[in-house]
Amino acid sequence: MKDPKYNGEEAPTHQQSLDLINEMISKAKKSYTSKGIASMVWGSLITFCGLANWVEIHFKKDFGDVWLLTLIALIPQIYFSIKEKRSKNFIAHNEIATNYIWIAFTLSMFITSYYFSHFNLGNVSTLIMMLFGISTFILGGMNKFKPMIVGRHLLLGSECMFYLYLFRSRCITYGRLWFICMAYTRHYFMGSF
């Protein structure tokens, strides 16, 4: 027996029972919360791409399509996701719904990008940011996490500002907001809020 507290069948006191329930729920919660490394990597990458894009536009440089870096970043993301899935020995309550939301977001992002590109409708990044805002809003509501809901409002507010006033600096706004939302997510999953 590794833990002597489970020796025998003696009944715990009421306080011990409550403490045990709290301890076990906290331990289980700690197991299914992510460290948020992937979110931070994505947030940083998107910020970098946004900045590079901004430099391209304002200083007339040409780095090629910097947004292709996001596709390269998918490789380690997929690798670590598969690795994590293999070693995981439980399913959290909101896991399935969360996965479906991100799948829906990814599919919508690709379909919208294809549509805009096929019919030459201009830059699609603003619409993608809006889709991201919707996903963030749903996840924030599901997890009763106010900063994520606020983040969504920030995204949509920035969208309006982008259209009205900041058309030329859209890339940096986009990157910064991605970073903010990822940072919120990271803090939430690490239990810092």
Next chain:
Amino acid sequence: MFKDLDPILHSQLRLAAMSILISVKEAEFTFIKEQTNATAGNLSVQLNKLKDAGYIDITKQFKNNYPLTVCKITDRGIFAFEEYVKALRSYMPENNK
């Protein structure tokens, strides 16, 4: 007014297992064992008692040719757990003033 405590849940390891199972959708035997630090034998006996009471479902399957035991709390288990916590609270001094 003190409420009776459910004797099935009023045992440390069974209560620990139920607290874990109420926190997740489902969990493998190894996950519960890791979290509770109990021995496999003891945990197995206590989980079977919970299963006999109808508080959890236990499914045996295979994963990469290895046996896998998956546990999931039932609606009856959730109700019993909630009632148990309510009963415990009634014993706390601040609720009896």
